[in-house]
Amino acid sequence: MPFIRLTQVERRRALTLLACLFLAIAAWLFMALNNKYNYIAKTVIVFKNNPTKRAFYPLQSDTVDLEVEGTGWQLLFARLRISPPSISVNLSQLNTKDFIVFSDQLYQVNKQVGSAQKVISVKPDTLYFDFTKRVVKNVDVRLVSKLEFAKQYGLAKETILSPKKIKVAGPMEELSKIEFWPTDTLKISNLQSSSTVRIGLQHSIHKNVSIYPSSTEVKLSVDEFTEKTVEVPLKIVNNTNYNSIKLYPKKIKVTFLVALGSYAEVNANFITATVDVEEWKNLGHKQFAVKITEFPDYCKLVSVIPSKVDFVVEK
16 A cells, blocks of 8 residues: 655645644533533432431432533533532421422532532432331440450450440330440550540431430550469358368469559459359269359459369368
């Protein structure tokens, strides 16, 4: 195929033609993007101003379609950045009726969009709700945690939640099943100092059940632990015949880990060790097994020596 050679004049004409074509396309594109277009954007609805004396359950999905009017430029960039991730719906009208009409709230919806785009309509336009009697119940907050401590560190005291109770509102049938409310999982690794964090509560799986407040403050008392050994006298239980029983030995050695801050105050008075006479009377055991029946919550038991003791019953 022969190679076409263009003269300098012909090359200049070709470049001029291409430049004109490019400018024509750019002008057409610019005019097209300035025109008005309608497009659909999905968004999540968030309820606000819930009715105070009525529990409700939405009878449709929590997502709606917004029909938005905007220029081609807005349409182009809206596809990249998406429309508002959520819009708020005012439920105050549910105090007097059983449905909400979006057409009545288009002005507030457009204020939330916050741009030159205009929301023309929402599909579905009407939200319907199922209602039952609304009651309020106080329940305990339960911490869900995955705490990893640095070597020799641990919780020195009981974890404090503030608030430790929350209000749960909803239908009686649902609230009767709720005994406590869990937090989101608190995850901390290499923990070696006390800390205070705020963590959210798990979202309700029922749309007609709400909680207040939605978060709690967690106070973690963390300290370094060390070993301590104390002698604890043994107590005899279930000696219903009041036999004279002698134990050998009368005391045991209990070794445990204790926080450095509590080392001096934790002593044998915090621990109760017992032996059960029924092991001899009913089971015929020749030794009593030692049982630790009282022990500080935030100490960690290491060993009990001896774990079994001899005895003599004097009749």
